[in-house]
Amino acid sequence: MILGHDDNVDQFATAWRTRRLHHSWLLTGPKGVGKATFAMAAARRILAEGASPFDLPGIDTPPDHPIARLLAAGSHPDFRLLERLERPTGGLARNISVEQIRSLGDMLAVTPSLSPWRVIVIDSADDLEASAANALLKMLEEPPANTIFLLVSHAPGRLLPTIRSRCRRLDFAPLPDDVMTSIVSGWNPQDSAEKIDALVEFAQGSPGRAKEIGELDLAVLEADAVAIMRNGDRDNALRSRMAATLGGKASADRYAAFITLVPGLIAREAIAAEGEVRGRALDAYAKARELVAIAPRLSLDPSFTIFQLGGVLASVALKP
Template structure:
């Protein structure tokens, strides 16, 4: 299984709880997208099941050797005491369903209807709990209120503040933060062993502490896009030439992935500039960030015309430039 980088405190807390024999039955694992929440849940589940079934694991953190019998079972998708809930593919096409259904949650009763097979533990991973439909969340709440013996729920959340308060209150909450530069470099180097130092550095910069985000941008010439945006923010665009050129290049059908990357990067760049400002300049930058976030967030959902969206967002970047 992949290595987990940058979350030593959370790993240590989980190990301490496991070794003490007082492991809380539900862990709510929250934080930004792409920082390793799902991987934390997978590794925690594997460690619990491997330690419970044996042979004893002599490895640091949440690591389990790949040749451990429990690791092989989980890799094959055939461990009888582990269940995963996630959005399922629709009956037609390759798109996923909008939510995790109440029937999926009720299906967990099959796991808990009999005793555990290989150890005392039964583990459920939900990735992500944000995707539960309302009835499914209420059904899950019953399990969290009266958990079956020796059960462990690992709940991945990208926006835990939106969950039912009754769910949050029944979980031990652990938040995984964005990775620092050293952890990002290690994570990207491990994930992309063929990448050079310059590419790793560029991906680390645009990833903003999220290896998943950085890897999603790979192959899109993000370094050049980032440079163009930073030039707009530093020098402005008095003739509209720069943003017109950018809008035209990102509106092409073949440029759809770079367009989507721009929608993510533009508000983030405005936010990073805002952090360096004070007083009226900060207020102005925050106003631009709110506008950019709203526009970028609705552009795909509302099928807005890409050229117009890019031109407007680029104008907000240009508005950050010092007035001459």
């Protein structure tokens, strides 16, 4: 069941039920709010009900449906999920390649096997390299019959305007606190109310972010980052502690997750601030985004990057 996105579920379910289904859908909104989960649920519903009709509300599918089991096993012949691939040396590729898009041609060249429908999920379309985006555009311009594209995007403004124009758009907002609390408390029922409330507060309406914060123990680091923005860090103690915590090889996953969260923390502070503080926060947001973008490409030392980000955070608290 998709929680907190009732309007989007209703729109898609109505389009599917009436078979007035646009061939391509652009699912937009902040990272981690449930866009990919929605895409997979929609794909299950289309392929399962297309194979053997059933009656359930929204876009739900019986978990024991044979098609659902095929999808869970990654062996449905009429479904493709395109995402960044694992590199032989470890980690994920920087982009979704044009070869991945062109590989769809084999599936699209033959008749669907298990129902009249095919579904392709791209998570995320933001990761398409330029040539892959152009190859996808050609498919969207002349879509094969009964083929549905579901494109997940965290930053739709960066996509080709021609791709956006060929998609029906569904915007996903951050989830309200009551829905977040219900989701988070279901993961680990033994967690205290205080821990759940802290996760909900830091996650800002994103279940994906809440899971990442919980699994990688990022709450303390986020608290330090917020403290630096609000109170400064004149003796460098907080930024040094963060750099020491995230600088080692064993902390690579925590480091990667944390630096992607920092611009969002600054943006949240800017929204809540006024006057000169807001101006400093907006400047810091731009600097943080630039540093976070170049750090992986230039293989910057994690300790150095975190210390630099600490300085950016501290600039929000500086008084003229």
